[in-house]
Amino acid sequence: MTFPIAIIGTGIAGLSAAGALHAAGLEVQLFDKGRGSGGRMASKRTEVGALDLGAQYFTCRDRRFAEAVQQWRDRGWIAEWQPSLYDSANGTLRPSQDEQIRWIGTPRMSALTRGLLGDMPVRFSCRITEVFHGKQHWMLQDADGKAYGPFNQVVVATPSPEAAQLLAAAPKLASSVASVAMEPNWAVALSFEQPLDTPVDGCFIQDSPLEWASRNHGKPGRASQPDTWVLQANSRWTRQYLDLVKDQVIEQLYGAFAEMIGCTVPEPVFGLAHRWLYGRPVGNHGWGALADSSLGLYACGDWCLSGRVEGAWLSGQAVARKLLQHRAS
Numbered sequence: 543m544t545f546p547i548a549i550i551g552t553g554i555a556g557l558s559a560a561g562a563l564h565a566a567g568l569e570v571q572l573f574d575k576g577r578g579s580g581g582r583m584a585s586k587r588t589e590v591g592a593l594d595l596g597a598q599y600f601t602c603r604d605r606r607f608a609e610a611v612q613q614w615r616d617r618g619w620i621a622e623w624q625p626s627l628y629d630s631a632n633g634t635l636r637p638s639q640d641e642q643i644r645w646i647g648t649p650r651m652s653a654l655t656r657g658l659l660g661d662m663p664v665r666f667s668c669r670i671t672e673v674f675h676g677k678q679h680w681m682l683q684d685a686d687g688k689a690y691g692p693f694n695q696v697v698v699a700t701p702s703p704e705a706a707q708l709l710a711a712a713p714k715l716a717s718s719v720a721s722v723a724m725e726p727n728w729a730v731a732l733s734f735e736q737p738l739d740t741p742v743d744g745c746f747i748q749d750s751p752l753e754w755a756s757r758n759h760g761k762p763g764r765a766s767q768p769d770t771w772v773l774q775a776n777s778r779w780t781r782q783y784l785d786l787v788k789d790q791v792i793e794q795l796y797g798a799f800a801e802m803i804g805c806t807v808p809e810p811v812f813g814l815a816h817r818w819l820y821g822r823p824v825g826n827h828g829w830g831a832l833a834d835s836s837l838g839l840y841a842c843g844d845w846c847l848s849g850r851v852e853g854a855w856l857s858g859q860a861v862a863r864k865l866l867q868h869r870a871s
């Protein structure tokens with residue numbers, strides 16, 4: 543008997559895998575602990591509009607990814623962002639324009655994952671805590687003790703530390719997954735009553751607690767928002783202040799931003815902090831995806847390739863290929 547394939551995680555990796563399996567005629571069932579899709583590409587809805595607190599944009603180097611990106615653009619899910627780019631090092635702010643094409647979801651980052659999800663079946667606000675073998679097939683259990691299944695295969699598309707726990711039924715696979723550590727990042731959004739008097743749309747930052755700052759409302763589709771900026775702390779600073787209360791994180795990163803941006807920065811009228819506990823994988827791996835195909839357990843995510851949107855999407859494609867090849871063999 544055939545049962546659906548469970549996919550845990552509706553970030554870009556999980557949705558890439560789900561789309562490829564669905565296109566191959568297989569039935570999938572998605573789960574996510576979040577209230578919507580996107581994971582680290584999600585946008586937070588706030589009183590000042592939807593804010594991209596995770597991925598800021600994505601670039602495209604792989605030919606297969608380039609084809610998908612063109613389709614997404616044609617469907618209106620993404621648009622090219624042409625920021626006025628700067629860099630800041632040793633307190634010096636300089637223009638740093640380049641030729642790179644940068645894409646963003648429009649009118650918010652999560653528009654892309656909403657589009658990819660389409661009408662595939664999904665259960666949100668459902669934190670899976672266990673993947674276990676029933677009589678013959680895989681079952682899932684959530685944090686409330688509710689069971690789901692049976693499933694023929696399970697694809698775990700979460701950050702590596704969460705995936706390692708879910709894959710405990712395949713110890714060798716779980717130990718490979720657990721070998722990829724992930725670094726945290728604090729992200730802060732600040733809104734100002736009047737637009738800041740600066741030409742900067744995005745800035746790569748060194749020698750500061752911050753590594754990136756960008757004008758959220760300057761991105762395509764977000765013009766109706768007040769002047770809102772997203773600031774991202776580097777992993778070193780984040781590790782040091784991992785448990786700082788949010789108000790203090792906002793205050794400190796506001797201070798670092800005001801020092802860096804080179805114009806008067808009034809008190810913000812809105813501030814929000816978000817901690818990404820598993821923001822960025824340490825190192826790049828050329829794995830594509832990992833699996834114990836004989837057991838029917840699979841894993842994908844940015845941590846299998848590069849810690850970027852493109853790496854996550856490619857990993858989702860790789861896991862789907864592995865699964866389809868095993869079914870065909």
Ligand SMILES: Cc1cc2nc3c(=O)[nH]c(=O)nc-3n(C[C@H](O)[C@H](O)[C@H](O)COP(=O)(O)OP(=O)(O)OC[C@H]3O[C@@H](n4cnc5c(N)ncnc54)[C@H](O)[C@@H]3O)c2cc1C
Binds near residue numbers: 554573574579596669
């Ligand atoms: C602050 C920040 C800035 C970034 N900026 C960029 C950028 O500018 N450009 C770029 O290319 N990349 C950027 N990245 C990286 C990019 O966001 C990721 O590489 C990519 O989104 C990862 O996708 P994923 O599907 O592998 O994982 P995720 O997006 O993390 O998706 C995993 C999903 O699994 C769900 N999940 C986890 N555990 C469970 C569970 N137990 N049960 C159910 N669901 C679960 C989560 O809710 C999540 O939706 C950034 C990341 C961060 C944190």
Ligand SMILES: NC(=O)C1=CN([C@@H]2O[C@H](COP(=O)(O)OP(=O)(O)OC[C@H]3O[C@@H](n4cnc5c(N)ncnc54)[C@H](OP(=O)(O)O)[C@@H]3O)[C@@H](O)[C@H]2O)CC=C1
Binds near residue numbers: 601602628746747
């Ligand atoms: N958890 C995380 O915070 C996290 C952040 N990530 C950031 O994602 C972007 C995307 O990386 P990608 O390789 O797709 O884009 P870029 O080519 O734009 O940037 C790569 C790095 O190259 C430097 N860079 C690029 N353009 C410029 C420029 N015009 N001026 C100066 N520097 C530029 C910059 O690195 P450094 O700051 O010099 O170290 C870019 O970071 C990228 O910003 C990641 O930091 C990815 C994953 C997780």
